[in-house]
Amino acid sequence: MTRPRDPASVAVAAALKGGVTLALGLLAAGLAAAALRGQPLPTEAVELGRVLPLALAGDAAGLLSLGLLALLATPAVRVTVLAYQFARAREWRMLAVTALVLAVLAFSLLSGRGEA
Amino acid sequence: MIRKSPPPRMLECGMERFAAIAFIGAGAGLLGSMVGLGGGIILIPAMTLALGVPIHHAIAAGLVAVIANSSMASSGNVRDEVTNVRLGMALETATTVGAVAGGTAAAFLDRALLSAIFAVFLLLNAAYLLLRPAPPEAAPAGGAGRGLLDGRYHDPSLRREVSYRVTRLPVGLAVSALAGAVSGLLGIGGGPIKVPMMTGVMGVPIKAAAATSNFMIGVTACASAALYYRRGMVSPAVAVPAALGATVGAWAGSKLAARAKGAHLERLLAAILSVLAVKMALSVWRGA
Numbered sequence: 001m002t003r004p005r006d007p008a009s010v011a012v013a014a015a016l017k018g019g020v021t022l023a024l025g026l027l028a029a030g031l032a033a034a035a036l037r038g039q040p041l042p043t044e045a046v047e048l049g050r051v052l053p054l055a056l057a058g059d060a061a062g063l064l065s066l067g068l069l070a071l072l073a074t075p076a077v078r079v080t081v082l083a084y085q086f087a088r089a090r091e092w093r094m095l096a097v098t099a100l101v102l103a104v105l106a107f108s109l110l111s112g113r114g115e116a
Numbered sequence: 117m118i119r120k121s122p123p124p125r126m127l128e129c130g131m132e133r134f135a136a137i138a139f140i141g142a143g144a145g146l147l148g149s150m151v152g153l154g155g156g157i158i159l160i161p162a163m164t165l166a167l168g169v170p171i172h173h174a175i176a177a178g179l180v181a182v183i184a185n186s187s188m189a190s191s192g193n194v195r196d197e198v199t200n201v202r203l204g205m206a207l208e209t210a211t212t213v214g215a216v217a218g219g220t221a222a223a224f225l226d227r228a229l230l231s232a233i234f235a236v237f238l239l240l241n242a243a244y245l246l247l248r249p250a251p252p253e254a255a256p257a258g259g260a261g262r263g264l265l266d267g268r269y270h271d272p273s274l275r276r277e278v279s280y281r282v283t284r285l286p287v288g289l290a291v292s293a294l295a296g297a298v299s300g301l302l303g304i305g306g307g308p309i310k311v312p313m314m315t316g317v318m319g320v321p322i323k324a325a326a327a328t329s330n331f332m333i334g335v336t337a338c339a340s341a342a343l344y345y346r347r348g349m350v351s352p353a354v355a356v357p358a359a360l361g362a363t364v365g366a367w368a369g370s371k372l373a374a375r376a377k378g379a380h381l382e383r384l385l386a387a388i389l390s391v392l393a394v395k396m397a398l399s400v401w402r403g404a
Contacts (some may be wrong), residue, residue: 006201008201009194009197009201013190013195015189016194016334017188017191018137019186019187020188023362024363027356030271030352030356031356034294037335038182040353041134042352043350043351044348045348045352047347064352064356065352066353067356068345068356071180071183072180073338074183074338075187075334076335077335079208082205097209101209104212104339104340105335107344108219108339108343111343
């Protein structure tokens, strides 16, 4: 079949592949940093606000937390990419559906403070 | 009941423990992907029972592994347009709400109750593996639909384009919410709920249903994984080796699946799930 590929599908596939590749790279860098310094892996992920500065400083916990966050964010990024594609194609009903999913994901991220 | 924080020693990770978690993750990913259940359903109880990982942290690690596997596997299916992206997005409105509800509920359940629920779910999955009907060889002749969510894809094994009409969306949304709640509560993908629902109720061919379910799993897991991260339950010492191992195992499983005898594998996995269910139930009974 030589039917032209749907641009939305191509963009989503690229977002998924790119997100996983980035996440695995960061996790590998974090593991290497921990091994080089002879540190055990951290038992707790770094708080959101401290992740980037620690990762940029080459800290193992920061790199591993950033890698995990990149992995967790990959599905959210692909939803955002789809929203953009639906907006471009003027598929307003699908854009509304996608925006609803993004709203639930945002609620989850912002309401996750618990009783741990 | 409010969950108590786990003893830190149970999360510590030296080289041996890293290898043990990665090994369990690889085995779970291999077996799970070969029979289409995903790795989390073996990974979580195995880490809890064999290594003493607290179940809330094992569930969080399972969600991370689920996202890695779903994102990797979905990339190819989306590119080849086997995945019905629009149907997946529509059902995700329900799975994400269910996942947030399940993930929130999990924080208020103590380890024993969560383990007991997991044991029951393991037994249900073992029964599903033994009793599920074989998927049809050919896609149904559903006819080309023109609805917003109807789909079509090229099936190389049939050497033709398969078109189908999506039906009974309200039922699909209700069942998807349930699948999302189970995913958020127990850290697994929910494929055994969504795939039969899409094929049996919504008229989606098995290949498109499996690909669309896998596509949805990542976003569903993302919704509850964020809750677990904010609560400090995503432990790099557990989640990183589990995700890496499960990803490698799932990749190997996808390569081996075509050569393996499906019926034997399903019986093996059903036996493993039953043993894990009994062990989890016993651990609850003994107060471990």
